[in-house]
Amino acid sequence: MSQPDLHPVPDAFAAAARIRREDYERLYAESIRDPDAFWGRVAQRVEWMRAPTRIRNVNFDPADFRLRWYEDGELNATVSCLDRHLATRGDKTALLFEPDDPAQPAQRISYRELHARVCRLANALRNLGVRKGDVVTIYLPMIPEAAVAMLACARIGAIHSVVFGGFAPHSIAGRIADCASKLVITADEGRRGGKKVPLKANVDAALKLPGTQSVETVLVVRHTGGAVAMQMPRDRWYDAVIEGQPEQCDPERMNAEDPLFVLYTSGSTGKPKGVLHTTGGYLVFVSYTHEAVFDLREDDVYWCTADVGWVTGHSYIVYGPLANGATALLFEGVPNYPDVSRFWEVIDKHQVTLFYTAPTAIRALMREGDAPVKRTSRRSLRLLGSVGEPINPEAWRWYFDVVGDGRCPVVDTWWQTETGGILISPLPGAIAAKPGSATLPFFGVRPAIVDAEGNLLEGEAEGNLVLLDSWPGQMRTVYGDHERFIDTYFRAYPGCYFTGDGCRRDADGYYWITGRVDDVINVSGHRIGTAEVESALVLHPKVAEAAVVGFPHDLKGQGIYAYVTLVAGEADSEELRKELIAYVRNEIGPIATPDHLQWAPSLPKTRSGKIMRRILRKIAENAPDQLGDTSTLADPSVVESLVQQRRVM
Numbered sequence: 256m257s258q259p260d261l262h263p264v265p266d267a268f269a270a271a272a273r274i275r276r277e278d279y280e281r282l283y284a285e286s287i288r289d290p291d292a293f294w295g296r297v298a299q300r301v302e303w304m305r306a307p308t309r310i311r312n313v314n315f316d317p318a319d320f321r322l323r324w325y326e327d328g329e330l331n332a333t334v335s336c337l338d339r340h341l342a343t344r345g346d347k348t349a350l351l352f353e354p355d356d357p358a359q360p361a362q363r364i365s366y367r368e369l370h371a372r373v374c375r376l377a378n379a380l381r382n383l384g385v386r387k388g389d390v391v392t393i394y395l396p397m398i399p400e401a402a403v404a405m406l407a408c409a410r411i412g413a414i415h416s417v418v419f420g421g422f423a424p425h426s427i428a429g430r431i432a433d434c435a436s437k438l439v440i441t442a443d444e445g446r447r448g449g450k451k452v453p454l455k456a457n458v459d460a461a462l463k464l465p466g467t468q469s470v471e472t473v474l475v476v477r478h479t480g481g482a483v484a485m486q487m488p489r490d491r492w493y494d495a496v497i498e499g500q501p502e503q504c505d506p507e508r509m510n511a512e513d514p515l516f517v518l519y520t521s522g523s524t525g526k527p528k529g530v531l532h533t534t535g536g537y538l539v540f541v542s543y544t545h546e547a548v549f550d551l552r553e554d555d556v557y558w559c560t561a562d563v564g565w566v567t568g569h570s571y572i573v574y575g576p577l578a579n580g581a582t583a584l585l586f587e588g589v590p591n592y593p594d595v596s597r598f599w600e601v602i603d604k605h606q607v608t609l610f611y612t613a614p615t616a617i618r619a620l621m622r623e624g625d626a627p628v629k630r631t632s633r634r635s636l637r638l639l640g641s642v643g644e645p646i647n648p649e650a651w652r653w654y655f656d657v658v659g660d661g662r663c664p665v666v667d668t669w670w671q672t673e674t675g676g677i678l679i680s681p682l683p684g685a686i687a688a689k690p691g692s693a694t695l696p697f698f699g700v701r702p703a704i705v706d707a708e709g710n711l712l713e714g715e716a717e718g719n720l721v722l723l724d725s726w727p728g729q730m731r732t733v734y735g736d737h738e739r740f741i742d743t744y745f746r747a748y749p750g751c752y753f754t755g756d757g758c759r760r761d762a763d764g765y766y767w768i769t770g771r772v773d774d775v776i777n778v779s780g781h782r783i784g785t786a787e788v789e790s791a792l793v794l795h796p797k798v799a800e801a802a803v804v805g806f807p808h809d810l811k812g813q814g815i816y817a818y819v820t821l822v823a824g825e826a827d828s829e830e831l832r833k834e835l836i837a838y839v840r841n842e843i844g845p846i847a848t849p850d851h852l853q854w855a856p857s858l859p860k861t862r863s864g865k866i867m868r869r870i871l872r873k874i875a876e877n878a879p880d881q882l883g884d885t886s887t888l889a890d891p892s893v894v895e896s897l898v899q900q901r902r903v904m
């Protein structure tokens with residue numbers, strides 16, 4: 256292997272790494288040969304109330320579908336994340352909170368303090384009638400209470416459903432209605448980049464929408480101190496309900512397969528689905544991957560910049576790091592406030608050693624040049640991670656050379672909400688990196704590439720990425736819709752889990768994720784279903800029909816391109832275009848704001864009435880010479896007029 260783009264493991268790093276090349280090969284081979292032995296041993300890293308004797312019970316065949324790990328084990332996730340550290344790490348910082356405003360003091364919360372805070376809230380939730388199996392919705396900014404709330408739910412066996420603080424009332428309501436949530440935990444307001452986000456007002460608006468009657472109580476964290484309307488007796492101040500609660504709370508005994516959380520994510524069809532993760536396998540998997548992929552040491556200061564509203568925050572801010580007794584930094588702010596050196600300044604301020612962020616942030620900061628990076632030290636860093644979307648080689652190299660000063664390995668981690676944790680990534684002390692490739696599978700993970708007909712492709716190949724076998728952190732079902740789970744992931748390619756991603760495997764067996772092959776758009780690392788944006792658009796009284804596709808975007812990876820047909824008699828105008836874009840933003844949230852909206856007198860459809868998205872994608876990409884075969888269209892002239900319109904935009 257003498258490719259110019261091969262980055263071997265830095266010597267200094269390899270010398271002290273937890274897992275080296277020979278270990279990787281040996282452990283990977285063992286994990287595939289005897290998964291029961293392998294995952295049985297790994298399971299001992301978490302605290303069990305009753306140790307599992309049955310390790311895996313898996314069959315991906317829809318006719319006899321089984322997906323269970325550690326099924327006779329019993330545990331409570333918070334015991335691994337909190338109680339077991341008290342004796343040896345009670346005073347160690349569990350969460351290091353860095354507020355949006357750098358002038359505000361950072362907060363250090365020790366494991367002892369975090370345990371106490373979680374227990375107090377857990378007791379309060381029990382008093383409010385929350386029981387094992389109830390769903391609690393968490394709509395909070397990136398403040399310590401977000402982690403406390405998740406863990407307090409886990410403590411009493413309630414299922415948390417965290418809703419990203421950037422979602423609008425309509426999106427919150429849909430996520431509450433789908434799982435009949437009983438209680439919502441929110442804050443008066445959030446802060447991001449010096450601006451305030453009206454969280455409580457958004458919850459109020461959401462709870463006026465149909466389907467949300469299940470909510471009995473809203474707990475409100477006083478964060479900014481901004482004025483909010485409290486509706487009694489539904490709304491309660493968080494501080495008041497935890498007042499006087501004991502700092503001990505017996506953890507609920509959970510079966511390994513009892514739900515830990517639901518997290519809604521966009522799929523290719525219809526409304527977002529509630530991805531359900533269970534307790535035992537998830538915890539084993541996220542703690543193990545966190546330790547191995549980040550080469551975690553006792554004195555590391557680990558910072559993942561994701562929001563807890565996404566799976567990365569669940570697995571690699573809260574559960575993985577805390578189960579490992581790590582110090583995790585929780586950042587309320589954004590990369591460019593007060594200026595574009597903020598990330599690097601926070602790294603210096605807290606002597607961060609492990610840093611994990613998204614390509615979209617790297618690209619945005621790269622655009623600002625090297626100076627804002629170079630005026631900081633970053634000597635504390637020893638590893639850099641990337642997640643959420645493919646990282647282009649140029650951004651990878653900048654991250655490695657400029658941010659890491661060429662010293663720190665970069666781990667490009669591929670995974671999904673559905674996978675619970677990292678599945679393909681270099682292990683930093685073992686696997687040489689290639690910029691743009693997530694490299695090789697983690698232990699126990701069996702990726703494969705199939706063509707459109709489902710034939711397994713060997714050797715160098717490009718096609719759809721599937722997984723041939725289960726791993727403990729795999730999602731178990733779509734909340735309330737097991738059929739949808741099986742249909743979405745296990746029917747396309749029998750015997751395989753279908754990821755929805757395209758992928759290439761090179762001559763060294765390295766995997767290169769090429770992006771989604773379904774109708775999911777990855778905007779700045781956030782998943783948006785084209786169908787969601789279309790449904791929001793057609794809610795507008797002037798819109799007859801809409802079709803939404805992704806297109807390549809320099810900063811966001813992909814942008815959102817909407818084609819809109821107005822109802823007969825409505826005239827298009829610049830004003831209406833702006834109104835419709837704002838409409839989507841208000842319905843779903845800022846992350847779904849279309850970048851372009853093109854008027855479409857009509858949409859290209861097959862004779863059976865199916866919209867031909869392939870063509871719309873090419874027009875959005877501004878590649879009208881690559882439209883391909885248009886002969887199956889009901890009316891080919893539609894395409895010509897869309898191409899003309901695109902030119903004048």
Ligand code: WTA
Pocket residue numbers: 520565566567641642643644645646667668669670671672673693754755756768770771777780781782
């Ligand atoms: C994409 C985020 C390339 C991919 C953890 C996947 C990536 C989707 C990478 C899941 C990566 C995530 N390289 N693509 N390293 N990481 N993706 O559910 O398309 O928010 O299917 O989970 O992001 O997004 P999700």
